[in-house]
Amino acid sequence: MAVKTTTPDVGDRFDSVVEVLAKANEPKTGDELAGIAADSDAERVAAKRALAGIRLETLRENPVVPADEDEVTRVIQEAVREPIYEEIKDWTVADLREYLVAMGTGEREIAAIRPGLTSEMIAAVTKLMSNLDLALVTSRMEVPARCNTTVGERGTLSFRLQPNDPADDVSNIVDATREGLSYGVGDAVIGVNPVQDSVETTTRILEATHEFIEAWDVPTQNCCLSHVTTQMDAIREGAPADLVFQSLAGTEAGNDEFGVDVDLLDEAHDLAQRRCVSSGPNVMYFETGQGAELSGDAHHGVDQLTLEARCYGLAKRYDPFLVNTVVGFIGPEYLYDGRQVIRAGLEDVFMGQLHGIPMGIDACYTNHMGADQNDIENLAVLLAAAGANYFITVPMGDDVMLNYQSNSYHDAAALWELFDLEPAPAFREWLAEMDLWREGRLTERAGDPTIFT
């Protein structure tokens, strides 16, 4: 069992950085399915101990997928600001954790080291942190972004309004938008997942949401979450989009499964900056989720948390407005139950913010997972306390198009009240003009979609 290797710091119990990273993970069915998880809790902790002693330089020099095989690795490596990296490269992963949790560490101190970190370093420190560590350090970070509205400022909590319809019926989509706005949600984005991935449907959805936003002067942005190439074609033909969306994976092979690569994403970003109808500067929207690479057989034997971190390393290249993990959508073979989903949700938001990307979450679950609405309400409370930028909301938590459950429109007001938070400033002022917001709370008019008819 004891194998000496040439990789420094790894210790004699494990063969490689990849193995230590995988075995140091909190339990996830996806890592077990991949056959790379620790065999026992004792081995898990041994891996965490080994990881704690690994230097950041070792992680930089041993990316989990070699740079010559994977463009995501190259994007991450090339983004490192070398002088800052030089200052911290001799830190161990334990040193990094202790810097993050130290008294007096805030956004300023974290911002000072952020450009020197790689996704592997961020994944590594995440594996040493408890749930409360993750929530605490996330709450110290502030990563706002601006499209038409600004989300992620301290004291605010924003929401994506997700008015999906199983037939892409735009009148239903607009009704669900009316209802959501009447609950005060929608300042992050009015974002629709279409059933049919076509230019025609994408255009129809973008036009309907854009017209509604214009007619009611709503300070927000629209998005239709079809494949990026479909959106690009629609935008080129004049469809009014505020943001351009794509799902990301943490490896080149995973992105290939999604039908994208860095060149294409560069082109999409360039087009978005020139042709989106929003005022920017942040015009991209990405979704991610632990396990996507394994489900596409594109994981290279790497654990799902580390690959998730690499998604954020890639996302960062495009200065996105919104990034969220769709944490419980993938199913129990990757995240088994509420406990694993809650852990992954905390990890993902922490890792995103530590990368410096404006991170939100779709706190969600499917019906074959050992979870229910209480679990994701728990997760929402934890991440509202931790200062996630935004959550996804759907009518009564039930998305009848994607066949899963997320937070309800109702949850926004409860979370604002619990933590004394408010919607994004411009949106809050608009709610006040609509007589939906007064003195830090929704008014008695709230919850009535007929206001917008």
Add this chain to the structure above:
Amino acid sequence: MASDSNPDSDTEPLEPTADPDSDADQANEEALRRIADRNPTRLGVGRSGPRPTTDALLEFRADHGVARDAVHSRVSDGLIDDLGLVELRTTVADTDQYLARPDLGRELDADSLERLERECEPAPEVQIVVSDGLSSSAVEANVPQLLPALLDGLEGRDISVGTPVFVEFGRVDVMDAVGEELEADCCVSLIGERPGLRTAESLSAYLVYGPKRGSATAKKSVVSNIHDGGLPPVEAGAELVDLIAEMLAAEASGVDLREDDREFRTE
């Protein structure tokens, strides 16, 4: 339920919006009803303070309970006997393992492999595999009508059908193992879909020409959303007969059969 606002409070609390006694509210109520009735989503559910009303909350939990039960219950022995299915199982031990290990749900256990050889007709044109999948309710609700329609339809076209089997704890791809063992020309999997809150009874049919272990999802054709509120099971049976005839004639399935057949619903 809607009490007056607390006089000590500076802000007006959230209370249910509709007061059915006033005319204006009645018109509003009708407009709300129209929105709610037209939409498949849970719109117009109202609120109690910032939270859902008790009715809306309990209705949601009731629907989730039905969905959970569909995942965790098993297809009854009575149904399997009534339909004359040869009962097999995969290498999965129990529901928990089924959910966590899709790989184990794609292979038959040793007893089942033996039984398959002993009791099932070899080399049929079509082999039918019924599996509980993620919803036993979907099998119970649809297969008793769908299977006879499918068998009659295939007989009417002189297409030979092997001995239909039931595979407990089966994933879609277990049909590759069954079909390969029996050397069937094509295989049909009737399997319970992941239940949603609207219905827990939706069934899918996956079809593959030249079943072989490890074949790609894109090589499979699918007819989904089979239930009384979607594609009714008898109509689905007829649709499958047409599709099977097309597959046998073209000696292909999935993207090889129809280029536009790219959108697959995975489990």
